Amino acid sequence: MRGLRISLPASTSRLSFAQLGMAEFVPSRSACRPDVSAERTKLLKHVTGTLLTCMALLPSVGSALNYPNRSIGQLQATYASGDCIFFTLVGVAEADPVRTGEPWFAIARSQFGAKDAYAMLLSAKLSEQAVTVRTSGALACGYASVESVLLP
Numbered sequence: 001m002r003g004l005r006i007s008l009p010a011s012t013s014r015l016s017f018a019q020l021g022m023a024e025f026v027p028s029r030s031a032c033r034p035d036v037s038a039e040r041t042k043l044l045k046h047v048t049g050t051l052l053t054c055m056a057l058l059p060s061v062g063s064a065l066n067y068p069n070r071s072i073g074q075l076q077a078t079y080a081s082g083d084c085i086f087f088t089l090v091g092v093a094e095a096d097p098v099r100t101g102e103p104w105f106a107i108a109r110s111q112f113g114a115k116d117a118y119a120m121l122l123s124a125k126l127s128e129q130a131v132t133v134r135t136s137g138a139l140a141c142g143y144a145s146v147e148s149v150l151l152p
Helices: 034-056 113-126
Strands: 064-068 071-074 084-089 105-108 131-140 143-150
Touching: 064 084, 071 113, 071 143, 084 113, 084 131, 105 113, 105 131
Parallel strands: 105 143
Antiparallel strands: 064 131, 071 084, 084 105, 131 143
């Protein structure tokens, strides 16, 4: 039974259930649609399965790498396709596995401390001093994102 319809004469349309001598009946959702719980369970299983599949197909985020006491190879302050500072380290063929085979590091100019990091890289390059670079395991302007630059 999907619905219950009771027809009353017009004179009794303002009477309450109690005045009619009837117990008030408030149907629950499951009483109206007993298949709601099964539908929700099926939907929840479908959504959970879809989310797990999507998570498995996403590329994993690389872990951060540390490059201690490395000399600056190339330093590039501008590039037409990205608002980042780019540089390489001598002896590093791959900056981070997040971008395989690519030796370039990048610092987004919007990153906190980007100007300070550029000043440190430039001074290290000019004075031939080694730096320690730590990547974040993510990409910035399509290259290995730098988390920190340290002058030891």
